[in-house]
Each structure stands twice: as structure tokens, then as C-alpha cells.
Amino acid sequence: MKLITAIIKPFKLDDVREGLSEVGIAGITVTEVKGFGRQKGHTELYRGAEYVVDFLPKVKLEIAVAESTLNTAVNAIIKAANTGKIGDGKIFVTNLEQVIRIRTGETGELAI
Numbered sequence: 001m002k003l004i005t006a007i008i009k010p011f012k013l014d015d016v017r018e019g020l021s022e023v024g025i026a027g028i029t030v031t032e033v034k035g036f037g038r039q040k041g042h043t044e045l046y047r048g049a050e051y052v053v054d055f056l057p058k059v060k061l062e063i064a065v066a067e068s069t070l071n072t073a074v075n076a077i078i079k080a081a082n083t084g085k086i087g088d089g090k091i092f093v094t095n096l097e098q099v100i101r102i103r104t105g106e107t108g109e110l111a112i
């Protein structure tokens, strides 16, 4: 199993959620975060105005997937989140040891 952590522009959240639903993703955790990339937040525009602080608002998505679903999910995120402009975000993929569905006690891919 893999854990996808995607940092995206906040206004792209709905598009990304829809794109992931279309490819059958079972669940998503969303957190409002702040961050910066290579431009260190300085030159990036947010809602038409230059942001005066180093950290820009972003949305973090966490999605646990079976390895067989990884590429489909990553491609759906890229397709929906890409504007071609700086600050579009980043996707991190890490190994996921275990998943436990609390209500049923199922584990592993069955719990996703």
C-alpha cells in the first residue's frame, strides 16, 4: 500500500476531489496548510495579490491506495491540479505499512 500526500492550490480542491472520485478512490483526508516551494512564497500570486509573507495557503490531501491504484490516482491529481503556473504543488508517495478499518477490524487493502 502507498500513502499519497499531495499539496495543491486551495481553489483546485473540488476539481481534484472530483477527479479522484471518478477513478474510484475510497477516501481522502484534507487539511489546510501553509508552505513554500522554490520561490519561497515571495513571487507567487494568491488571489491576484502578491502575498507578503513567506508561507502561502495550500491544501494537503492524504490518500491511502493499493499499489495497483497508485498511478491512476496520481495521474488524476496531476490532471486536475495542473495550471502550468508556479505553485501548482507537489505529490509525495510513501510506503504505507498498515491500514485498519476500525468498525470491522479489516486490515490491509481490504480496509482501504
Ligand SMILES: Nc1ncnc2c1ncn2[C@@H]1O[C@H](COP(=O)(O)OP(=O)(O)OP(=O)(O)O)[C@@H](O)[C@H]1O
Residues within 6 Å of the ligand: 007, 034, 035, 036, 037, 038, 039, 056, 058, 085, 086, 087, 088, 089, 090
Ligand atoms: N521539498 C518540499 N518539501 C515539503 N513540501 C514542499 C516541498 N516543495 C514544495 N512543498 C509544498 O508544496 C507547496 C507547493 O510547492 P510548489 O508547487 O511551489 O513547488 P516548487 O518546487 O516551487 O514548484 P514551482 O516552481 O512549480 O512553483 C509548497 O507551498 C509546500 O507546501
Ligand SMILES: [Mg+2]
Residues within 6 Å of the ligand: 036, 037, 038, 039, 040, 086, 087, 088
Ligand atoms: Mg513554487
